[in-house]
Amino acid sequence: MASNDKDRQGVLVFGLGRFGSALADTLDSMDIEVLAVERDPDVVERWSKRLPCVEADGADPRALDQIGAADFAAAVVGVGTSLEASVLITGNLVDIGIPEIWAKATSVEHKRILERIGAHHVVLPESDAGARVAHSVGGTMLDYIDIEDGFTIVKMRTPKETHHFTLDKLGLQEKYGVHVVGIKGPGRAFEYATPDTLLGPDDILVVAGEGELLERFAKRP
Template identity: 65%
Template sequence: MVDTELTGATAHGRPGRTPKKDAGVLVIGLGRFGSAIATTLDRLGQDVLAVERSPELVAQWAGRIPLVEADAANPDALDQMGARDFGVAVVGVGSYLEASVLITGNLVDLGTPQIWAKAVSAEHARILQRIGAHHVVLPEADAGSRVAHLVSGKMLDYIEVEDGFTIVKMRPPRETQGFTIEQSKIRDRYGVTVIGVKSPGREFVYAQPDTRIAANDLLIVSGHADLLERFAARP
């Protein structure tokens, strides 16, 4: 369907939920990054509207998510589609630096409360931050760093929170197996904290001093990245 109130923009597919003022997420660009965010938010029941200028991508996603065909580098198009009514905007356009910068700048001018922008390099990230993006994501660099940690030891998942503080899922070192957390003295010996334990066929439990660790358990452990690396490297 065509929304005649949108100059140079066409709405496609099922209508999205009308967001309240400063609510909902506007996702600009339906490449792999943007489409993953838009579809996940939509599946979770969030107010989301995707914006894409490529007719091919619009045809691919029409009917699957709330979608508008428009060029977000045009400030008038953004304004007329109601972009200022969204509390969060995600700029998934990363490969085209000029478009990424223009779109981010347009959102800054609209006063969007939270702007997340994809960058493809450190230089690109610095530019986006300087013009007002609140959060800049480098997906390939972040994924590469995460995978490097995973392939180097017993870690099964790795999330760096901030300033080196990290949470990992890992197999227990041999010296902890068969002992309680208190007996293992993991925090005293290694400087990391076991948050929880997941035994096969059982529900996740938060770790207590008397929680016993078995060889086939999964541990959720927090601490500084360097200390976690050393703990995970134990045989």
């Protein structure tokens, strides 16, 4: 077992279904050390040509020991078809002290169980995707990410009342309780916002704050 968190590196991904395989493949393309763990030998064979993977059962603590799971900095439990397997794998990862454990849940009840046994982050992919689309359809929000405990980050168009004003003149934090983190003007890359940042009608904003306050701000004409 790694002596401390600084010695750990890489990400373990359990389950090579649609969620796990997409995540593992993306991490690998980002040059992040990743090892996929899958029970089905046919799936392992299919993916072994694309990314590092091993046939093992994460629900068995002995299998985790054999693959050196304790030396990884993070783990993602992408198993969704079996609640029992998902819970057992997550529990085993908690027991060996993985610093960052992400787990996929298929229901609110499943999410609650994973959180109770020690998963640091639990995602409901279909529910989260549906919420993001719902906040974007027919509104000024272009993307919506609920981080945790009501804190949210959105990408949105600039309300008309903000056009041609700098952030220090607008006082959005005091007036609406939201904070502009970044801005993208036409033909320019995103840049961090400063008090002197001037907002234009074609700009895209990245704004953070409580979800309800962001909703109100985004509905401004």
